[in-house]
Amino acid sequence: MPAVTLRKVVSSRLENICQKTSPSFGGNRVVTIIFSTRMTLKETADDSAGGQPPLKITVATVTYNAGPLIARTIASVEAQTYPAVEHLVVDGNSTDDTLTQIHHYQERNSVAAVQHEVRCLSEPDEGLYDAMNKALREATGDYILFLNAGDTLHAPDTLSRIAAAAAADTLPAVVYGDTDLYDRDGRFVRHRRLAPPPRLTWRSFKQGMLVCHQAFCARLDIARALPYDEQYRYSADFDWCIRIMRQAARTGQPLVNANAVIAHYLDDEGTTKKNHQASLRERFRIMTRHYGFLSTALRHLWFVVRALFKR
Helix, strand or coil: CCCCCCEEEEEEEEEEEEEEEEEEEEEHHHEEEEEEEEEEEEEECCCCCCCCCCCCCCEEEEECCHHHHHHHHHHHCCCCCCCCEEEEEEECCCCHHHHHHHHHHHHHHHCCCCCCCCEEECCCCCCHHHHHHHHHHHCCCCEEEEEECCCCCCCCCCHHHHHHHHHHCCCCCCCCEEEEECCCCCEEECCCCCCCCCCHHHHHHHCCCCCCHHHHHEEEHHHHCCCCCCCCCCHHHHHHHHHHHHHHHHHCEEEEEEEEEEEEEEEECCHHHHHHHHHHHHHHHHHHHHHHHHHHHHHHHHHHHHHHHCC
16 A cells, blocks of 8 residues: 655644623723634645544633743643644633733744644633633533643643543543642642552542543543533532543543653642632532442541541
């Protein structure tokens, strides 16, 4: 069979669109700003064979006045050598320099050696999980990975490794990996205490959130059909991961371990850490919903006993 000759024609277009959605709100303008740098990748082959486009991965980042933190997140996505990447930033109408930093990012991306698709939607939202649900609706990738402002991808080849793990299987429901904790200065703090198992199932989360949200790359069609439950204020991501894994079990779709560190989690930030007790109460409700009250109560009793013996 003759070799396939692929010709890739890459064109980039920088778009800056500012659309006013309401003339005023409490004396202040409410503005939806959509910035996008779109990369169009066309692949053509000779008549003897055809080629498949690479899997597209959406990295979704939710922000609000994230100026001090967003640069490190942008840099880690910008450094990715994998080309088929959409970086989707859903911003809550920031008033600091967050949007300026994103705009500069898009300008750099338009002339980068490896161009990605960079999009930003900025408008008021109803909270973190409302913004994350917007990301699910707006994303255009085959897979989606949520990366908070301040969090980073582990290495320049991280998304390449995720794509390779997905392509090696039959488009699994989830590609997952490990997470390390870093401080604000980018220094390693420690490995995350809960580590992903070699073989993950929806029942694995009886032990806690063994896979960090930032290392849980889900197929977009499944994730979009199972949006975040906004009744939970702090732990909807925990519930979301379980529901996606349960759906994968029902349909016989695998969960694939990338056998790699996926993300660096910022150790001193996050709504959940600031509201730790409320988050724990929500997690108990979520575990009861999925695993039953008795199983959840016994499991938490064991957590208490284990903590006492570790003192």
